[in-house]
Amino acid sequence: MIRFEEVTRRFPGGQEALSGLTLEVDKGEMVFVTGHSGAGKSTLLKLIALIDRPTSGQVIVDGQSTRRVKRRKIPAYRRQIGMVFQDHKLLYDRPVADNVALPLVIAGAGPRETGRRVRAALEQVGLLHKERQNPETLSAGEQQRVGIARAIVTRPKLLIADEPTGNLDPDLSLEVMRIFRRFNEVGVTLMIASHDIALIDRLGCRRIELDEGRLATPADHVADEEGGSWP
Amino acid sequence: MAVSRHRDAVAPVRTSGPVSTWFGRHVSTSVASLKKLVAAPFSSFMIVGVIGVTLALPAALHLLVANALSISGGWEDALDFSVFLADDLDLPAAERLAALIGQRADVGEVTLISAEQALAEFREQSGFGAALDQLGDNPLPHTLVVRPAAVNTPETMAVLRQELESLPETAAVQVDTDWVARFHAILDVIDQGIGIGAALLGLAIVVIIGNTIRLDVENRRDEIEVTKLIGASDGFVRRPFLWSGLWLGLFGGMLAVGLVSWGLVLLEAPMARLAGLYHGNVDLVWLSLGEAGLVIGFGATLGLIGSWTAAARHMRAIEPG
Structure with a gap:
């Protein structure tokens, strides 16, 4: 569903939010992206939503390279993706x-x-x-x-969420994650950026950990190795 | 339940056909934009007022010129031709000619001033009586004063004059319309000037509406950013602003028509008095339905242009990031 191929995002100052990142998320997966603030979580999601574009490498979403999506086609592209934000962005x-x-x-x-x-x-x-x-x-x-x-x-077939539980207490966070889980059960692919490792471990989903724009652990790391269970 | 509902509707969103969708969107957006304007009546009224007054200015000037033309056109019609007949024409022949010309449809009245009458009048008024007595012959010809009929237009007046001139009995035709022609030329220049002034004022309206829309875009920055973030096209985001501009211009145009008509109502009585002094009958020229539509359409178009330029310019700057 999502594939990053050697993706680098360098800012004008020279610092890199993502450095040669390669990863893949299958259809129907529910994946968490973790890491310290500044590790590149938000940039990663922005590249998927075409809010930002990579400096080099390519991002492929649902078989389509985002590089080929022209500016005028961005709205139609975004309509295929569900997006959840930390600050809700409600009107x-x-x-x-x-x-x-x-x-x-x-x-x-x-x-x-x-x-x-x-x-x-x-x-x-x-x-x-x-x-x-x-x-x-x-x-x-x-x-x-x-x-x-x-x-x-x-x-949407794909839902991305940037720190959706960032402002919520643990009970509410769990509630939100349960909702996500239900969508996942009916086939929606989810990619969620979060720093709430304890919660993620309880859900037993794959975790992609970023560190300074690179993978910190192998991409196939599974969080529930130690028997974490879905509550 | 909830989850199964999700499963049974994974289909893409069904739209209700491109045309009805397009139409329905515009209807709902136009109503929503109208509601927004009504929700802020004071600021809306201020802008509509500025646009109305700005549009009313050239429209009022144009009407002023139109009325001046109409009144002075009356003057021209009221002018008499002095047809000086040939010296050798005798009085009975002159009378026959007067009767003949009097039968024409484009002639109202013909008065014959015989050479004797003319001489007597001249003697009386000029004080050259003694000098005139020295002359053996009456040097004056018989003269016909031809008053054209009221139905005449400047063109038929010209035709009438030409035909009177070409009569074999005619020596000369005199009519002093030059000053009227000059006056009309001046009015024409003023009318042209109004066109240029209207264009400049139109530019001002575009700027006023553009600025209003720019502030509106700025105030709704968050909303624009969020809607773009969830897949709204530039067109979708622009649409409510275009409608706001269109409404402002439309209402401004309607106000302008109202102001001009009201001004004419106020002028009607004094104009009638003035006309009475000149023994004339003045029919005021009002804005025709077409002209009123033109003013309103002009306002609406300017509103659309102003909002379009502002929205296109400032909306691009708002990108989620």
């Missing part, structure tokens, strides 16, 4: 349901289709009863779930 001038509906509105879905999908997405994150509220009135955990509902409302 506070409209209710929860309208936030979740935004990707469908962008894609040009009809009102009935939109309503149906929005309700299904909110139900999956357990917030159907709050669809008319303003996101500002929700807790951090609930806001993050709204962000997730928005990311999955178009049924």
